[in-house]
Amino acid sequence: MRKEARQYRRLAWAGWLIVVPLLLLAWEITANLLEQPWILPSFHAVLGILLQPLADHYATGSLVTHTMVSVIRVLIGFTLAAVAGVILGLLMGGVRTLRCLLEPVIELLRPLCPIAWMPFAIAVFKLRTVSELFGGGRHTGTIFDSVQLGMVFVLFWGAFFPIVLNTLDGVGGVRRNYIALARVLGAGRRQLFAHVYLPAALPMILTGLRQGVGICWFVIIAAEMLPGAGNGIGYLLMYAADQSDMAVVVAAMLVIAAVGALFNALMLASMHVFVQWHGKEF
Amino acid sequence: MSDGGRDILMEFEGVGKSYPCESGGSIEALADFDLALGENEFVVLLGPSGCGKTTALNLALGLEEPDCGAIMLAGGLERGRNMPCVFQHYTLFPWRSILQNVVFGAQMKGESRKERLDRGMRLLESVGLAQFAHACPHELSGGMRQRAAIAQALAVEPRLLLMDEPFGALDDSTRGELQRELIEIWRRQGFATLFVTHSIDEALVLGSRIIVMSDRPGRVAGEFVVDLPRPRDVASAPFVDKMVAIRKLLASQFLPG
Numbered sequence: 001m002r003k004e005a006r007q008y009r010r011l012a013w014a015g016w017l018i019v020v021p022l023l024l025l026a027w028e029i030t031a032n033l034l035e036q037p038w039i040l041p042s043f044h045a046v047l048g049i050l051l052q053p054l055a056d057h058y059a060t061g062s063l064v065t066h067t068m069v070s071v072i073r074v075l076i077g078f079t080l081a082a083v084a085g086v087i088l089g090l091l092m093g094g095v096r097t098l099r100c101l102l103e104p105v106i107e108l109l110r111p112l113c114p115i116a117w118m119p120f121a122i123a124v125f126k127l128r129t130v131s132e133l134f135g136g137g138r139h140t141g142t143i144f145d146s147v148q149l150g151m152v153f154v155l156f157w158g159a160f161f162p163i164v165l166n167t168l169d170g171v172g173g174v175r176r177n178y179i180a181l182a183r184v185l186g187a188g189r190r191q192l193f194a195h196v197y198l199p200a201a202l203p204m205i206l207t208g209l210r211q212g213v214g215i216c217w218f219v220i221i222a223a224e225m226l227p228g229a230g231n232g233i234g235y236l237l238m239y240a241a242d243q244s245d246m247a248v249v250v251a252a253m254l255v256i257a258a259v260g261a262l263f264n265a266l267m268l269a270s271m272h273v274f275v276q277w278h279g280k281e282f
Numbered sequence: 283m284s285d286g287g288r289d290i291l292m293e294f295e296g297v298g299k300s301y302p303c304e305s306g307g308s309i310e311a312l313a314d315f316d317l318a319l320g321e322n323e324f325v326v327l328l329g330p331s332g333c334g335k336t337t338a339l340n341l342a343l344g345l346e347e348p349d350c351g352a353i354m355l356a357g358g359l360e361r362g363r364n365m366p367c368v369f370q371h372y373t374l375f376p377w378r379s380i381l382q383n384v385v386f387g388a389q390m391k392g393e394s395r396k397e398r399l400d401r402g403m404r405l406l407e408s409v410g411l412a413q414f415a416h417a418c419p420h421e422l423s424g425g426m427r428q429r430a431a432i433a434q435a436l437a438v439e440p441r442l443l444l445m446d447e448p449f450g451a452l453d454d455s456t457r458g459e460l461q462r463e464l465i466e467i468w469r470r471q472g473f474a475t476l477f478v479t480h481s482i483d484e485a486l487v488l489g490s491r492i493i494v495m496s497d498r499p500g501r502v503a504g505e506f507v508v509d510l511p512r513p514r515d516v517a518s519a520p521f522v523d524k525m526v527a528i529r530k531l532l533a534s535q536f537l538p539g
Contacts, residue, residue, distance in 0.1 A: 177372035184343050185387040185438060186362045195386070199377040277376040280420035 041247035049251040057248055058239060061231055067255055069146045070224065070232040074216045076130065076147055077155025081216075082209055085160045089167025089208075093201070094193060099168070106164065114158035114219045115226075121150035122228055146231050151223050158219040159212030166211065170204025171197050203271070203278040210267035217260045233259075289321045291359055291442050291474050292342060297351035298499070299337055311337040313499035315351070319442070319474055324465075326489035327478045328528070330536055334500025335478045339446050342476065343367055359441055363391075366435035367444040370451055373431035374419040380430050381406060381415040387438035398437075405433040409463070425456035432464065436471070443468075445477045449484065461487050465512055482528050486521060487514050494528060496535050504531045 024043050031042035049055075053063045060066070092099040130147040131140045139145060174197055182196045224234030233252055240248035271278070294317040300310040311334040319325050327335045340346045341353060344361035359365060366387065374383045381402050388398035406412045409429045411422075419427055428448055435443055449457040465488065468475060479485055485492045489508055496503040506528060510520055 175372055177369065178375060180340075180343075180345050181367075181369065181372065181375070182386070182390075183345065183362055184365070184367045184444075185434070186390040187386075188390070191390050195390075196375070199375070202377070275377070277418055277420060280418075281372070281376050 038244045038246055041250055045247045046250045046254070049247055050254065057236060058243065060236065060239060063233075063236070063251065063255055066231055066233045066236040066252075067259060069143060070220050070234065071259065072143050073147050073151050073232065074155060074213070074220050077152045077220075078159050078213050078216045080152065081156045081159035081163055081212055084156075085163030085208065085212070086167050086205055089164045089205070090171060090193075090198070090201075092164070093168050093171025093197065106161065109157075110161040110165070112157075114154050114215070115222050117154045117157050118150070118223060118226055121153040125149040125153060127228060148228065150228065151220065154223050155216045155219055158215040162211035162215060163205075163208040166204045166208025167201060170201030170208075173204070174200040203275045206267065206271050206274065210264065210271070213263050213267060214260065217256075217263055221256055289356060290318050291321055291323075291356045292476070293318045293354045294338070294341075295352045295354070297338075297341060297348045297353060299334075299341060299346065299349050300499075310499035312341075312348075313501055315501050317493060317502065319476055321441075322472050322474055324468060324475045324477065324488060324490045326485040326492045327476065327495065328480070328482065328485045328492050328532075329495030329500065330480050330532070333495045333498055333536075335480075335495055336446055338500065339367070339444055339476070339478050342444060364438055364440050365442045365444060366438050366440050367446060368428070368431045368435050368448040370447045373448075374427055374434065376419050379416050379418060380411060380422070383419065383430060384433045384437050386434060391438075402433075402437060405437055406430070408467075409433045423456075424452050425460060428452065428460060429463070432460075432467070436467070440473050442474045442476065445475065447479055448477075450479070450481075457484070462513060464488070469512075482525055482532070483516065485528070486524055487516065492528065494531050494535070503535050504528075 027040075028043040031037070031040045034040050037045065050063070056062055061069075088102075092102060125148065128149050129138065129145055130149065130152070131142060131144040132138055133149060134144075136142075136144075178196050178200060179192065182192055187195060220232065221234035221237070223229065224232035225238040229235045233256055237249055237252040237256075240246075240252065294315050297312055297315045298310070299312045300308045302308045315334070315338060317325075317327075317338070327338060329335050337346070341348050343365070355361075374380070375386065378386070381399065384405055385393075385398040385402040388401065393401075403412065403415060406415050409432060411426060411430055411433070414422060414426065414430075419430070422430065431448065449460050452460065461484065477485075477488055479488075486508060492506040492508060493502055494504045494506070495501070506524060508524060510518070510524075514521055
């Protein structure tokens with residue numbers, strides 16, 4: 001069993017060291033044969049762009065500054081959704097009345113693609129930014145000048161539903177055995193919540209957060225492609241596409257993929273730290 | 283309450299309980315069930331699965347309410363305070379270390395951190411698990427987990443300990459070991475025990491009194507006082523005699539087919 005596990009880990013390394021380079025090589029050869037860089041830029045051209053992450057593109061900013069803006073937008077929208085979603089999920093899990101009252105609204109709004117909120121968000125928030133919200137005016141010189149409230153609003157809806165619903169499922173799915181055990185050991189209603197429902201639901205809460213941050217990263221790229229954005233990695237991608245600068249487009253795509261993978265890896269790592277016991281019940 | 287000099291801790295009087303079933307109608311789990319349990323007594327509730335013994339235990343624990351009849355507790359005895367239960371499965375919280383599991387009850391009572399951890403360590407030492415204090419439940423064997431669960435129940439300093447087939451999932455030798463340890467702890471600490479099992483052997487090894495339940499709806503079919511000295515020799519003539527008597531009673535109650 002252990003030997004097998006080691007073998008598979010070795011295979012995973014082979015995936016990185018053999019399969020990925022082979023794909024890159026195939027890409028390079030195809031691009032050179034095709035000789036149409038406005039359709040398929042060569043790998044070395046894209047790599048050249050990626051290796052200069054601080055170089056400016058079209059006087060809009062560099063790969064790093066655009067990516068930073070997108071990440072900050074996501075972090076703000078996601079954090080708000082995480083706080084609201086976990087609290088509401090716990091409340092709904094604990095108070096049956098609240099759950100019954102809110103479930104229809106949630107079921108109705110959940111299937112709505114977050115991007116569909118965008119025109120509404122722009123109508124409500126115009127181009128106001130987080131800086132303005134905190135009284136700093138439009139030009140504070142910080143990165144928050146680029147965090148439009150409308151985008152935060154859209155990101156919030158993207159992450160909110162998976163977080164609420166997973167938290168709710170987590171609270172609802174607590175084994176009755178643990179509740180009985182806690183009760184006979186003297187736990188009151190509040191203690192039951194803090195010491196049984198919450199820790200037992202934690203794996204599901206973290207699953208919701210992981211889904212939420214993934215959706216946010218999808219949503220922000222799309223949102224930045226719409227009118228109203230002046231920066232962000234999605235904006236850069238669209239801007240480069242308009243210039244037929246496919247090398248920058250592909251470089252931006254690779255950055256988007258890498259950041260998404262990083263978010264996911266961070267969430268998985270936090271799962272390992274906080275709920276080591278998950279899947280090891282008896 | 284008293285019963286011939288011995289104080290009664292808990293008494294079931296004409297207790298009935300039924301559950302609705304999915305096809306409509308209801309299943310009667312307990313009917314006219316009587317039981318009295320005295321201070322320091324080790325009472326075993328014996329019967330095959332489905333005879334209502336777990337229902338009786340859940341009623342005693344206050345996890346469910348009886349449909350009729352009454353369950354009386356002696357003064358000072360309080361559900362969720364000093365009458366814990368050791369279950370068969372899910373006896374420890376998987377997100378807590380062994381020590382944190384043992385002190386759960388004390389934490390609920392608001393005992394200070396240092397005090398409860400000290401006491402928890404002493405309890406773990408007494409069940410031979412001190413070196414596993416900071417391990418997670420899934421890292422322990424089934425026998426060690428049940429030992430930890432006993433320590434967890436003892437941590438609330440019970441006057442009445444309830445046990446629902448706590449050794450049912452263990453192998454024979456581990457079960458025997460834990461039975462001996464349980465008896466030792468019980469003699470040393472002096473609390474009453476209501477122990478639910480379907481094993482005649484286990485009932486005879488442990489109990490000072492065995493209550494045999496009838497087929498559903500569960501009521502008392504017979505009662506056996508076991509005054510054999512402990513530790514009990516399972517091959518001795520009086521032990522075997524009692525076993526045969528209980529088996530006959532059970533056979534008459536639960537006809538095959």
